[in-house]
Amino acid sequence: MLILVATLAGIIPMVIYAWFLYLIDRHEREPLLLVVLVFLWGFVPAALLSLISQLVFSVPFLFIDGSGALAQTVGAVVLAPITEEIFKGVAVALIFLFVRSEFDSVLDGIVYGAMVGFGFAAVENILYFSTTDVDLGTLVLLRAVLFGLNHAFYTSLIGIGFGVAKFARTPLVRWGAPAAGLLGAMLVHAFHNGTLVLTGAVPVLFLLTIVGDYLGILIVFVTILVVLRKERTWIVTQLEEEIAAEVLSQQQYQIIASPTQRMLSRTAALFNGGPRRWIVTGRYYAALVDLAYKKHAHARVGGDPQQIAALRERAAAFGAELA
Secondary structure (H helix, E strand, O other): OHHHHHHHHHHHHHHHHHHHHHHHOOOOOOOHHHHHHHHHHHHHHHHHHHHHHHHHHHHHHHHHOOOOHHHHHHHHHHHHHHHHHHHHHHHHHHHHHHOHHHOOOHHHHHHHHHHHHHHHHHHHHHHHHHHOOOOHHHHHHHHHHHOOOHHHHHHHHHHHHHHHHHOOOOHHHHHHHHHHHHHHHHHHHHHHHHHHHHHOOOOOHHHHHHHHHHHHHHHHHHHHHHHHHHHHHHHHHHHHOOOOOOOOOHHHHHHHOOHHHHHHHHHHHHHHHHHHHHHHHHHHHHHHHHHHHHHHHHHHHOOOHHHHHHHHHHHHHHHHHHO
């Protein structure tokens, strides 16, 4: 029974957090399958590889201090932040390198990084909840609620680094931004674990832990809002000239700039033309937004003109079907 309760308490909060984050990206949500795979990377490979690495690297500290206290402290403050952020960050790096067409902005990086973190936190919480000597309700409140966003916050910094690299014009930024994101993730993770380790001796540090965590989470949230505004500007700017090319009408141009208007337009399409028109309308808007993003990227750092032409043709085809 404990295993079942621990599993549900570990997974359900993280899935809820992940779903809310997924919905925040109102302009161009990432493919759901890719998001699920990233979550599962955090849940299985990243967690397993981190655990193995920490066990291996903690051995020398067991020889130094047979009581295990040194190994436990070093493991929490040094080994865990380094190994966990590296293995979680691998998923973000793989998407950036091999599924680049689905990595369009800093927000995409935040989403992918956070999803890995939610997956990792889910399995870590299951392990804690199923083996704890502490009151389970208290532990769930601490790990799934109070600190429930932490792993997502840490790895979102790696995602931000790759998002900055996406539009970098110099090798220094292209390589340095992901490295800075990884280092930042390790440092804030180490800060959290370190202050918690010291809380036993200095209880007031628990408040510092909370303040530090939520300040970082707030900064990431503000970053999301800023990026959403920028992405809206990309859409408005890049699609304006597509009116003359008859890829979209002036009316559709007014709709595409607003996620709310797009939703209302799709709802009207469903009631007026049935499921098929609802689907095509959604694909039309998705193609237009993707076209805007790719044009913005091309203007910033170059790219494949044929990809833009193909997206333009795809959007025009959907538009013609709706006409």
